[in-house]
Amino acid sequence: MKLYIIRHCEAEGQAPEAMLTAAGLEARKRLANFLIPYHIEQVISSPYKRAIQTIETFVQENGIPFKMDERLKERILSSENLTDWLEKLQQTYIDQDLKFDGGESSNEAVNRMIELVNELRQGNNSSVAIVTHGNIMSLLINHYNGDFGFNEWKQLSNPDVYEIDFYKEIKVSRIWGSEIEFI
Template identity: 70%
Template sequence: MKLYVIRHCEAEGQAPEACLTMAGKEASERLAEFLQHLNIERVISSPYTRAVQTIQSFVLQNNIPFKLDDRLKERVLSSVDLPDWYEKLQQTYIDKDLKFLGGESSNDAAQRINEVVEELKQSTHMSLAIVTHGNIMSLLLNHFQSDFGFEEWKQLSNPDVIEIEFSNNQTVVNRIWQ
């Protein structure tokens, strides 16, 4: 089974209702074209507007079954504004149990996205896609590649596509978006 993990396109902000920028909308069209040949049978997305807008063209053009899943929404670092959020985020890659006020630890967020992936691995589909966000995506990738951390998170693009192939008790992870 192949799972395509898609990071949303460029957005106007971080709020759940933030829409794609004009560049993000253009990128979503390129993404739809890029995904055409992958034979994706089903798409599960974060309910955040930017994630839905990222994949909307693809699912509509190809009549792909589509579902929202709250477990794919972005990881909440804190419920309060953290002026030094970047440094705080970096700390959570070192101490995966570190939690800030009203936020999730890396382990908590990784657990919920990994639940989705484990459920999808049990399906009869051979090619699935999830649409999510950069931080939680990096935590999922860290589950399969322990050296995927803060520096690798910084290298993710908007959008980005990672292919994870599960076969014969082996997992192969490849970045396929150029």
């Protein structure tokens, strides 16, 4: 199976109901065209509005089966407003069991993603896309490629797409990013 991990397009904020910006709405059109050659058979999305908006054009135009899954929602670092949240986030890449008030540890967050990925790998589809968020996406990639960490998370774009090829040896590749230009 090939799994395509898609980070949502640029959004107006971090709240679950935050919508895509005008630039995000434009980017989703390019993303929809970009994904066509990958013959994706199913799309599963975070229930957050920005994730759904990111993929709805692709799903609707190509008649791809679509569902939402709570396990794809963004990881909550803390229920408190942390002024030093970036430093705290970096610490959770080093100590993956570190947990702040009302939040999830890196291990807790990635385990819900791995559970979904394992279910997908046991299914009949050979090509599935999941639409999610930057932090949780980076933790999943780190699970399969230990070199991917905090600094790589900071380099993710909106949108961004990684492919994990589970045939034979597990291989993780970035297939979209800020360095890709469109004419």
